[in-house]
Amino acid sequence: MRVLQLVTQTRGGPVDHAVDVAVELVRLGHESHLVGPAGSHLALAAERGVVVHVADVRSKADVTGAHAVADVIDRVWPDVVHLQDRRAGLVGRVLAARSSRPSVYTLHGVPDELAGLVPGNLPVAPRRARDRWTYLGLERLLAATPRSVVVTPCRALAAYAREQVGIRSGRVRTVPNGVGPGWLAPPAARTQRTNVTATWLGLMEPVKRVPDLVRAAARVPGLALELVGDGSERGRIEAVVDEEGSIRDVHLAGYQSDPSPYLRHADVFVLPSAAEACPMALLQAMACGVPVVASRVGGVPEIVRNGVDGVLVDAGAVDQLTAALRLLAGDAGLRARLGAAGRERVAAHFGIEHTVRALLDVYEEVSA
Template sequence: MTLRVLQLLTQARGGPVDHAVDLALELAALGHDSHLAGPPGPHLDRAAVGGVRTHRLVVRRGVDAVGLRSAAALLGDVRPDLLHLQDRRAGLVGRALARWRGLPAVYTLHGVPDQLAGLVPGNLPMAPARRRDRLAYLTGERLLAATPRTAVVTPCEALSAYARREVGLPPTRVRTVPNGVGRAWLDAPVPGPRRTGVAAAWLGVMEPVKRVPELVRAAARVPDLDLHLVGDGPERARVESAVAGAGSADRVRLLGFRPDPVTHLRAADLLVLASAAEACPMALLQAMASGLPVVATRVGGVPEIVRDGIDGLLVDAGSEDQLVTALRTLSADAALRARMGAAARRRVIERFTAERCARALLAVYEEVG
């Protein structure tokens, strides 16, 4: 049965955006009528090239009457069989519209606000949870999830546990479907040995939860290790200050946001994430698909992806010494990097592809439809 699926985004970059694009492309490849709506940007262009029908839609923070009217008009034009909502604002707007139109809807809970990060098993607390935060994000989500013909999908078991225990969602409303990387990541060849020296890549949005200044300080303690930071965000100034303070400006490259980071990942020898909280990071999956071993913190859903000592090395969040030791271990041993990188790529091919993700989500679509 062919489905017309409309995915809604209200942000233009980050892991949920990469996931939505890969999913939209995979649905199209599987023969479904795949639509993706969101703010303009290269993500829409990439989806359109692969046969996805794209729509420009801007829904701003707060009460955005214009954005709501545009979203309602889009539903009337597309007439989807199902709505898939890929970020928190889309989940709020989309489920209200789905209820109004009598449409089934699936909301992917990709993560939680910093104030609630510590409620997810394995994550560190980032900020005190105020009463209004609990009201807005826990009670609010519980009420939205009660919308008829809806389901909440999480990309890892850690977030599913949060949805059940903290939000209070019934197990029948929660499904765990890990993210997956698109075919382009798997089809391209993995490069062989490169130039002398070792480079660690970091990929993401520079937010406090990512702990990039701490990563900069740790990397500076590893001799001859270069650090390539692919991304931008509100923490950029703090990152630059950390580089200056660590005296490692000659070994750190701040590359800014890149809509297609594949070239930069394949120019690196390993990926490193020092986050205080994560779910199922697309950057992690993309690096592993590229044949890179990883050093990552043991938070959220990361241990569900990375097998410590096989695909990479896991460290405790907040421990700079453990992070330094893991970076030194991998940077000093090319054979270990090659072995772990090959295992990481096999891991993604076996368990974390966009095709596998799309087929699991299609089963969820059928349940709520």
Template sequence: MRVLQLVTQDRGGPVDHAVEVAVELARRGHESHLVGPPGGRLAAAAAQGVAVHEAEVTSKTDLSGARAVAAVVRRLRPDLLHLQDRRAGLVGRVIGAQAAIPTVYTLHGVPDQLAPLVPGNLEIAPARARDRLAYLRLERLLASGPRTAVVTPCEALAQYARQHVGIRPDRVHTVYNGVGGDFLADAPRVATHGGELGALWLGLMEPVKRVADLVAATARLPQVHLTLVGDGPERAQLEGAVAAAGSGGRVSFAGFQAEPAPYLRAADVFVLCSAAEACPMALLQAMACGTPVVATRVGGVPEIVRHGMDGFLVDPGRPEQLRSALAWLAADLPLRRAMSISARRRVLERFAVEHMVEDLLDVYARTMACVS
């Protein structure tokens, strides 16, 4: 099968996901292509047997970028287009309809304005009437075309797609994100001492991630050393909050890291403190490395983390619950070790890249076989 995936971002969860899919498809003998902006992720895919094509779509109205993608599609004539972010979903489905090529769009998440429509998520930004027009009605229209399907990485997002977007239930398929590569390559690192805790956060420093809640929680935990891996618009604000709390000696800002696996393996616990999520790749990557987690009970997170087994689930926007969970793990080394083993086994059994691609291939086959 010749599969062409399209991304319009150069980093982030959807891009990591697309690379994992592309590499596994190539490993299985399929003709795997990846189209996107130039950058390290495309190079990483190429090094593992994926045919990569540079084409940059900078906005929804970037006609020259869309034409560049369309030219690649015309040249390759793939059996199926798999679209991996919101902009790709718009451009790719229009191109697919024009070229009579089946399309699969992975709905990785929702706009901040619509976050509360996904079970468990908090309100992030005020919703306006035009948001429903721009996102819900447009997505319903794009998903109504011939031989097209929508993949969601969790049941919480599938419920949103069916109930709020109004996509036909038979066109919505849940395929959980999968992890492979370096995250599963080595044995997990387990802490060898009790009483102290190396906590790690990984992601984009933006309001929805609620990193300030984690900074506040750890400020009153002298036994916790916090590493923040990532960058973003809230970094300066977070640095100020750390300085004001007087916890600068226990908080490290590591910046963006293209290869986060070593940081995840070196941590005693991974913390996800977001107000809204779907199926976060960073969470799965941490668990794959055998790192116990403390995560907010939002979106699809409760579908991944078993409370008390792989880690702890807490309510979003409640720093005191984060603090209690971290203090408990700092004081209980045997529990951390048990959660480390359980978290890694959970990924190997349910969220490995092999399981994900097997499910995707089933969706591809069904979509290509559709007549309407």
């Protein structure tokens, strides 16, 4: 099968996912194409046998970028076009329909203004009057594109797609994200350190609630904190770190194109978000055998079984987050058991081979 994926970003969970899918398609003998702006993600995919095309769609009104993608679609003439982020879904489904190509759009998440409409998520940003039309109405219209299916990476987002957007059940499929085989390589021996280190990875945006983690960590004596990522909230996070003077060991690592060394040497991975779907960072940490503490929001409880693969807490409940960190910081045996169970769960259910096998079924369905 000839599959063309479109991304309009250069980093983030959807981009990592698209690269992993593209590489796995090559491994299975399919013709795999990836289109997007120039960056390390395209270079990595090309090194692994994916045919890459540079086309930068910078906004939904970027006519030049849309024409470049249309040219690639017409040149490649794929059996299916797979759109892997929100802007790609907006532009790509129109372009696929123009060329009479079937399309699949993975709804990886929702705008912050609509986060509270996903079962289990907290509200993140005030909803404006126009949001219902701008996001829900437009998505409902695009989902009706002929020979098109919406894929969600968790059941919570599937419920949102059906009940809030109004997409017919027959046009929604749930396919969890998966990690590439490199993440499931045998865990490295952990560096012996004086303090237990809690690691966070992601975009520093309000939805991630990193200040909650800083405040909770400050209440756990001897706990070190490593924050891997960057974003609009970095200044606020640095201010909270300064306020919580009891934290002696905090490392703001900034954005890392390869975060694997940070995850592989973490003692605990923490995801205190107010809203999530099927977060890649969580799956990657579990694949590395790192015990996790996460908010029970969105699709997270579909991945982490509380007390079995990790510890779940209520989003925004700093006292619960503190208690979970204190529990794991003080019990190396529990950390080892939860980490091993999480790794087994990802290997059994959230490897990229499981994801691509399910996606191929969807591809066959829409291209029939």
